[in-house]
Amino acid sequence: MKLSKGYRIFQVFNLLFMLIIIAIMLYPFWYLVAQSFSSQKYIYMGEVSILPKGFNVQTYKAVMSERQFWIGYKNTLIYTALGTFINVAMTAMFAYPLSKKRLIGQKFWIKFAVFTMYFSGGLIPNYLLVNSLHMKNTIWAIVIPGAISTFNLMIMKNSFEAIPQELEEAASIDGMNTYGIFFKIIIPLSVPIIATMILFYAVGNWNSWFSAMLYLDEKKLQPVSLYLRGLIAGATQTSDSVTMSSDAQAQIASNIKSTTMVLTVLPIICVYPFLQKYFVSGIMIGAVKG
Amino acid sequence: MLKQNKNLKPAALAAALALLTGSLAGCGGESISSSSSAETTSASSSESSSQSSEFKAGDQFYATEPLKLTMLYNDNPSYPISDNWIIWSEIAKKTNVTLDLVVVPLSDFEQKRSLLISSGEAPQLMPKTYAGSEVQFIPSGVILPVSDYVDKMPNYMQKVEQWNMKNDLKQIMQKDGKYYLLSGLHEKPNANYSYLVREDIVKELGMQDPNTYDDLYTLLKAMKTKYPDVYPLSDRYSGKNMLGIVASAFGVCAGWGKGDYKVFNWDTEKFEYAPTSQNYKDFLTYMNKLVKEGLLDPESFTQTDDQAIGKFSNGKSFVISTNTTHAQEMLKTMESTLGQGNFELTQIVPPIGPAGNYISGSRLENGIMINSSVAKDPRCDEIFHFVDWLWYSDEGQTFCKWGIENVTYKTVNGTKQLMDDVTFNGINPTGTKDLRKDFGFSNGTFTYGGSQELKYSLMNDREKAFQQAVFEKREVKNVDPPVLMDEDQREQANMIVTPLTDYVDQMTLEFILGTKSLEKDWDTFVSECKAKGCDDYINMCNQVYEETKDILNK
Known part of the structure; x- marks a missing residue:
């Protein structure tokens, strides 16, 4: 097959253009990696750009020897694993009935869910609620309140709607009840969308710090994201009066910051390529109906 | 009948008086407070001052029964909190008090504090509160007007007296003539x-x-x-x-x-x-x-x-x-x-x-807000004594700053020195243990203020030289008096001040950077400030100041 000249020129430029975009996207990450391997001296001199300067792994050793970092890491793993499981299970179980026209009040339930996208109880009522449910300082305060994201719920509902009704009818003629259909027919057919949901939720759970900040008062329960936030936000916070003691500011060296960032995002970046093939098809399924 | 009435009167009066003093002193149960104790400067170190109502300046505080207090803790990433810090067990040993901490990262401290207070979940003690940020919580009645309770704090009173801090404390006074924050007290301003x-x-x-x-x-x-x-x-x-x-x-x-x-x-x-x-x-x-x-x-x-x-x-x-x-x-x-x-x-x-x-410099530093619930606590007196001892007594301040003798520091010829393997702030740079990170002392939550001698004691030579030079060469300017506005006035003032201040901030930079010319644009700037109400605001401040002079000079 012979490609036209114009098409080949287009391909060259297209490739170049995409490479530039990749470079723009990747550079901030790469810069962090370079910084994390550089010595503080060269970072201050502003000489670190693409390659690490004064290459060393001392910073990694220092960060990895922090006990709190690993405690946070462990917590994050637990919260992300359990949280994502709850997220996906709850979302799927809510999305499935919503996708059925025969559900009594289907429109109402959809509106009911969408309503929460625009209106919420607010910070203090939420806090009071979690507190009176005695979930404060437990893992449940992190994994339960945000169990279903309405946006993801709608994506999942659309994807369930795309599964041919006839399959379910056949199963039901063979004697399967609703639960059987859901677990044995719908779930196995929905691997792409479930993988997508896992990715969405897992990234969200991995990065989330706000609810941990609100509901976890004990350091040993706090996730690594909060630890990281402490290093970064705490250090950039400036005092607003001269009388403020110097103690109000934390000084954290920039190589420590970047090392912690690299170590924190690494696992989630590693998961991404494996889920990404589902990701593309999963999103598409949700998008095109019919 | 008449006779009976006459007899009743003094009794009623006494009862009313008792009620009044009771409500003034605040604490629920017994309220035997001795404000005169502040004058007993010489440290009569009676070892067993377990009778806490007789707590005097210089006494070691020890709770009669184990006491558990909830406290907000500002977790600074430079020295992340650890349960293993010796400071916790040592506080318990010295005072019979265990602190139940609500640990909040420094980055989100203020937000979480607001949330805790608004949701009624505020801990009993809230240290590391900067003057001014307590004002927003006053109308809700969640925080205690601590000025009514300082007579339970002999060490605090003693420092106020000795260092002549009455005027300084006016800085944090509110319209009701009270203050709601136990400030860190410095003998001399923080020249930093x-x-x-x-x-x-x-x-x-x-x-x-x-x-x-x-x-x-x-x-x-x-x-x-x-x-x-x-x-x-x-x-x-x-x-x-x-x-x-x-x-x-x-x-x-x-x-x-x-x-x-x-x-x-x-x-x-x-x-x-x-x-x-x-x-x-x-x-x-x-x-x-x-x-x-x-x-x-x-x-x-x-x-x-x-x-x-x-x-x-x-x-x-x-x-x-x-x-x-x-x-x-x-x-x-x-x-x-x-x-x-x-x-x-x-x-x-x-x-x-x-x-x-x-x-210019202030002798007040960030301080402690106390939850109103403490006033109703049957052990209210003891709580105040504990706060007084830990944050304001010489012994408590030395303990929070230096730690424990022969563990973190040693005394050589009457002066304190860090142990050879303990490092802090450039002192003993080769030490393997950090006074803050590994022990929890010199911690921002517990250490502020103090006598100049105490402050000097743990400074490195550069710091000491700088501070001494400043006080040798410069005089400290009088701090401006506060304007005691009530809530309505403050709101009214904010309507003017917020946009006005933004404008001045912006113009200040423009004049400095030269994007606006000082010759050409100055008059416009002045008239714009006036148009934004700067004169109205100043008149208001002066009026309020005149009206509240008697509260200030009380």
Whole structure:
């Protein structure tokens, strides 16, 4: 097959253009990696750009020897694993009935869910609620309140709607009840969308710090994201009066910051390529109906 | 009948009086308070002062029964909290009190504190509250007017008395004549911020450390002549420290010290609006001159602190704002960038300007808010005694700062020294254990204020030299009196002040950077300030000040 000249020129430029975009996207990450391997001296001199300067792994050793970092890491793993499981299970179980026209009040339930996208109880009522449910300082305060994201719920509902009704009818003629259909027919057919949901939720759970900040008062329960936030936000916070003691500011060296960032995002970046093939098809399924 | 009535009267009066004193002193149960105890200065160290109602200054506090207190804890990433810190067990051992902590990261401290207070979940003690931020919680009644309870705090009273702090405390007074924050008390103001100067360059030029702002200009000019391609002064903290101390030297306010841009004229006893004054114009003219002649890096106001540190530590600038802690860190950084022996640093005494040989400084530091629930607590007295002992007694302050004798420090010939393997703030740089990170002492939540002697005791030589030089050469300016507004007045004032302050902030930078001309645009600026209501605001302040003079002078 012979490609036209114009098409080949287009391909060259297209490739170049995409490479530039990749470079723009990747550079901030790469810069962090370079910084994390550089010595503080060269970072201050502003000489670190693409390659690490004064290459060393001392910073990694220092960060990895922090006990709190690993405690946070462990917590994050637990919260992300359990949280994502709850997220996906709850979302799927809510999305499935919503996708059925025969559900009594289907429109109402959809509106009911969408309503929460625009209106919420607010910070203090939420806090009071979690507190009176005695979930404060437990893992449940992190994994339960945000169990279903309405946006993801709608994506999942659309994807369930795309599964041919006839399959379910056949199963039901063979004697399967609703639960059987859901677990044995719908779930196995929905691997792409479930993988997508896992990715969405897992990234969200991995990065989330706000609810941990609100509901976890004990350091040993706090996730690594909060630890990281402490290093970064705490250090950039400036005092607003001269009388403020110097103690109000934390000084954290920039190589420590970047090392912690690299170590924190690494696992989630590693998961991404494996889920990404589902990701593309999963999103598409949700998008095109019919 | 009549006779009976007569008999009843004194009884009723006594009952009413008792009620009154009861409600004044506040605490639920017994309220035997001895304000006279503050005068017993000599430390009568009776070992077993378990009878806490007789708690006197200098006594060791020990709760009669184990006491558990909830406390907000500000977790600083420079020394992340650990359950294994010896300070916790030692507090329990010394006072029979265990602290149940609500640990909040420094980055989100204020937000979580607001949330806890608004949701009624506030802990009993809330340290590390900066003066002014307690005001928002007063109307809700969640925090205690602690001024009604200080008679339960003999050590606190003693320090207020000895250091003559009555006037200082007016700074945090509210319209009801009470204050809601137990401030950290300093014997002398915290002289912490000024400029760090490359002493080796100063010497190279054959000059001396600047004593006035004219000297500073001359020095910067000489530096620029010698090194034409550098900005001699490139500032950090977004330039706010510099603006603050330069403005103060010109008798006005800006930057960190801006407040709402009003200054008090002690001669006329009236507030004045600083930005429209001639002094403010002089201040702007001076700053603009620095920028115009390439002496001050225009990026000073926008760059991040790391960028500024980068320039200074690589010899691309020679003067930078600093506090004592950051000066120490800069020294360490530069030993890696320029190398030891290739530079010399001095933190100079803040230069003086037209306003005279003064520095401004407050003797109050952040402090403790106390939950109103404490007043109803049957062990209210003990709680106050505990706070008093830990934060305000000499012994408690020494303990929080230094730790435990023969564990973290030792006494040699009457002076305290850190143990050889314990490092802190540049002292014992080779030590393997950190006083804050590994033990929890000198912790910002427990350590503030104190006598000058105590403060000096744990400073490195540079810090000590700087502080001594400041108090030797400069006098401390009177702090402006507070304007005791009530909630409505404050709201009304904010309507004017918020947009006005934004405008002045912006114009200040434009004048300094030269995007607005001081000759052409000054009059427009003044009239715009007036149009935004600066005169109304100042009149309001003066009126409120006149009306509340008797509360202030009580």
